[in-house]
Amino acid sequence: MSFPIANILGVKVAALTMHQAVDTANELIEGKNNSLIATANAEMIMRATYDDELKNILNKAQLVVPDGAGTVWAANYLGIKMPERVAGFDLVQNLFKLAPQKKWRIFFFGSAPGVAEKAKLKAQNDYPGIEIVGIRDGFFTKDDEKEIIGQIKTAKPDILLAALGVPKQEKWLSAHLQELQCPLSIGVGGTFDVMAGVMKRAPLWMQKAKLEWLFRGMLQPKRAGRLLALPRFVFAVHGWKKK
Numbered sequence: 001m002s003f004p005i006a007n008i009l010g011v012k013v014a015a016l017t018m019h020q021a022v023d024t025a026n027e028l029i030e031g032k033n034n035s036l037i038a039t040a041n042a043e044m045i046m047r048a049t050y051d052d053e054l055k056n057i058l059n060k061a062q063l064v065v066p067d068g069a070g071t072v073w074a075a076n077y078l079g080i081k082m083p084e085r086v087a088g089f090d091l092v093q094n095l096f097k098l099a100p101q102k103k104w105r106i107f108f109f110g111s112a113p114g115v116a117e118k119a120k121l122k123a124q125n126d127y128p129g130i131e132i133v134g135i136r137d138g139f140f141t142k143d144d145e146k147e148i149i150g151q152i153k154t155a156k157p158d159i160l161l162a163a164l165g166v167p168k169q170e171k172w173l174s175a176h177l178q179e180l181q182c183p184l185s186i187g188v189g190g191t192f193d194v195m196a197g198v199m200k201r202a203p204l205w206m207q208k209a210k211l212e213w214l215f216r217g218m219l220q221p222k223r224a225g226r227l228l229a230l231p232r233f234v235f236a237v238h239g240w241k242k243k
Contacts, residue, residue, distance in 0.1 A: 110163030
């Protein structure tokens with residue numbers, strides 16, 4: 001599938017619906033070409049303005065979806081109609097719904113010790129028949145990487161979900177994409193934490209009001225500095241349009 005592309009501060013984001021994102025993920029899995037999907041919110045895009053490695057990874061990814069109200073706003077402001085937000089958490093849940101009938105094998109990699117196990121139980125409860133073929137927490141050193149890669153390759157997943165945080169998850173996946181031989185890899189941030197009940201997601205009304213970022217800031221005051229990326233992002237997009 002091909003979609004209109006919004007160039008937001010040098011990061012190319014697809015203008016698509018959730019349904020189209022799921023269909024594209026399905027095509028990438030079937031294509032078995034070791035593909036990467038990235039979920040770009042304002043914070044990630046702002047980081048890419050000074051992290052060239054991250055920017056290059058995003059622009060080489062098979063698909064970058066608009067994960068965040070800021071990304072949707074920026075695309076529309078720059079003249080590319082962005083039909084809706086495609087949140088990484090929701091994209092993953094939609095793929096989980098399809099997984100049992102598609103017989104997709106899924107690997108959970110990341111988050112704190114014990115979190116992936118709880119997320120696995122949640123997935124198995126919500127999506128009967130789902131096949132989670134491996135889990136590994138995100139606490140590791142360079143010396144552990146060979147073992148981790150071996151564990152993932154042995155499990156032969158169709159989908160690898162990496163919850164290592166931005167930009168570590170994107171950089172790790174990109175560095176090992178071909179070696180892992182996994183049809184589709186996705187950086188999923190705090191998805192396992194939400195599934196495990198370790199972190200709450202914003203109420204639906206706040207999601208619809210595009211205030212999920214504020215809810216996260218209220219729950220995690222230490223994120224306050226990171227939330228400053230949002231006004232900086234708006235300012236930067238205004239400047240980008242003038243250019």
